[in-house]
Amino acid sequence: MSRIAYVNGRYLRHASAGVSIDDRAFVFGDGVYEVCEVRDGVPTDAPRHLARLARSLAALRIEAPLGEAALARVMGEVIARNRVRDGLVYLQVSRGAARRDHAFPAAARPGLVVTAKSLDPSANEARALGGVKVVTRPDERWAHPHVKTLQLLPNVLAKQSAREAGAYEAWFVDGQGFITDGASTNAWIVTAQGRLVTRPTDPAILAGVTRATLIDVAARLGFALEQRAFAPDEAYAAREAFLSSATTVVLPVIEIDGRPIGEGRPGPVARELRRRFHDIATRGFAPVDVRAAGD
Numbered sequence: 001m002s003r004i005a006y007v008n009g010r011y012l013r014h015a016s017a018g019v020s021i022d023d024r025a026f027v028f029g030d031g032v033y034e035v036c037e038v039r040d041g042v043p044t045d046a047p048r049h050l051a052r053l054a055r056s057l058a059a060l061r062i063e064a065p066l067g068e069a070a071l072a073r074v075m076g077e078v079i080a081r082n083r084v085r086d087g088l089v090y091l092q093v094s095r096g097a098a099r100r101d102h103a104f105p106a107a108a109r110p111g112l113v114v115t116a117k118s119l120d121p122s123a124n125e126a127r128a129l130g131g132v133k134v135v136t137r138p139d140e141r142w143a144h145p146h147v148k149t150l151q152l153l154p155n156v157l158a159k160q161s162a163r164e165a166g167a168y169e170a171w172f173v174d175g176q177g178f179i180t181d182g183a184s185t186n187a188w189i190v191t192a193q194g195r196l197v198t199r200p201t202d203p204a205i206l207a208g209v210t211r212a213t214l215i216d217v218a219a220r221l222g223f224a225l226e227q228r229a230f231a232p233d234e235a236y237a238a239r240e241a242f243l244s245s246a247t248t249v250v251l252p253v254i255e256i257d258g259r260p261i262g263e264g265r266p267g268p269v270a271r272e273l274r275r276r277f278h279d280i281a282t283r284g285f286a287p288v289d290v291r292a293a294g295d
């Protein structure tokens, strides 16, 4: 008997079922899920699982793909079609499929996938009889922004809140009160003394490739550069601020948290770095001197 999955309104063969490669759960981790035990063909604690699902959806502002009664019917149908007596039913909801952009898409229908699988209850019983071992680890969920992972939900929520505040980007602030990264860009300021400042590539930021090339551009142009952390107060008082990324290159920042930066318009340093960036950046796949590529 082949397994059956429910995918966005259809019951499909599990092995060949699929969702769009633009699905935001796949691209950003922008979704939520639930797992219920199935015992004698019936989900355990279903109302509590569905209530938690509703809370998770509300927290991410994802519309419920189905009402609770319809969802319960789909779960029952998936359990029945897979002839699961003992096992689990899994459901996941994503914000839907849309052209890739961190902020919420204007029109995307939430995606729903429900699967079920049988598990051998005697295996769990045997484990319970013998007991299990545990190790302790630091709680690092997810504490590695220097890795360019798909775990982008915090970035998605920050970008969305920026958009709702009428801003282009959000700059994250760490526990010590220093700016780390933008939701999808690196952060820079130019001090009153004309020195460029950007955070060093510590584990709190993504080591932007554009950032590394801009450091070379700055050196070529003879700009003084400090790689150190800076706080929002220093940024508010900066002569200029800008952000960098592969797709934006250099974008001058004219306002942070409602405060104009410098004269409230793009400054000369950001403009010059932007203008000269492609003189230094490599084109195509010419070999790169790896020692020079790191900073």
Ligand SMILES: Cc1ncc(COP(=O)(O)O)c(C=O)c1O
Pocket: 155, 181, 182, 183, 184, 185, 186, 206, 207, 208, 209, 210, 211, 244, 245, 246, 247
């Ligand atoms: C969190 C974050 N910081 C910085 C950047 C900029 O990196 P790059 O210049 O390599 O595009 C990105 C790019 O996606 C990013 O997601």
